[in-house]
Amino acid sequence: MKLTVANLPIIAQGQSIFNGASPQAEKIKSLDYGFIAAASLVLLLVVGLTVFITIRYRFKKDDAEPKQTAGNRKLEILMVGIPLILVIVFFFWSLNTMSAVNPDRGRNKPDVIITGHQWWWQASYPGTTANTANEIHLPVGKKILMQLEAADVIHDWWVPSLGGKMDMIPGMHNYLWVTIDKPGIYEGACSEFCGQQHAWMRIRVIAQTPSDYEKWLKGNTSNAVTPADTLAKLGGALFMNASCGSCHNIKGTSANGMQGPDLTHFGSRQTMLTGMMDNTTENINKWLTDPQKVKPGVHMPRFIFGPDSVRALTAYLKQLK
Ligand code: CUA
8 A cells, every 4th residue: 555644554642652663762762661660679679668567567565665776887888879879870871872862963954943833833844945834744764853943932842752852942953863763643742831722732743755755845845726716716815815924824825924834735734733633624614713712822813704704714725735
């Protein structure tokens, strides 16, 4: 079966660190297993000894007062020594993992620049005019350098099956390496509270074979299609007149705003509102009718569109493939 975006398998749904799909995530996973094993052993030991001693040495009738002791050199060395060894081991193991997973970027240029906004993700691809939102296309099998930044407040990028998380801080550029093993859709979410819609700031990484990716990249740089049917044409005119274009960009039209997501190829996305719902006519209608009701707090103002205008706008957006 040929893999298209529509039938790509959803990998690692549930965003688990145990579903590593990149060498970076695998490396972090072994460190996680180490931590979990050590923590479990300590927990077992502490709880086990507590229970054992409580039962074995509980007060019995006619017991005399126990012998009073102060200090036990051997026990103290053991109780300080074991945690100290654990801390040292995990310190160096963590350092080693960090440098293996996220080595210095050196003179490498980023393959993709991802910007966190309240509350959506923007992806641009240096060297091209490709620009997309929320569904971030990347090629498999290549070591990709992501540049992460924020437009407003601090966000945090995390796709657990692809590797570590990284803060996105206004005015700063952070970097993350990722090599994706196989094609599929990888889910993540913003991991730092960034306001009212933080919980609906989902990530979808669409990993494609290099040739499919190149095809997508090239397609994404093209101008928006000109609407063919009457309703979509009407919607297009409405879009431009209602000043939607002062916040949204649609390549090849007068809409060139940068505040909101680029909508040039909106119709080709599977989801909308940062993973909140499927990209369907019904959902776009709902959204345009009252954005604040669907996603309270977003920066999309509430335009008073009548049902006919909403239908026309939806038809226009839907055909922007
Ligand atoms: Cu963006 Cu939380």
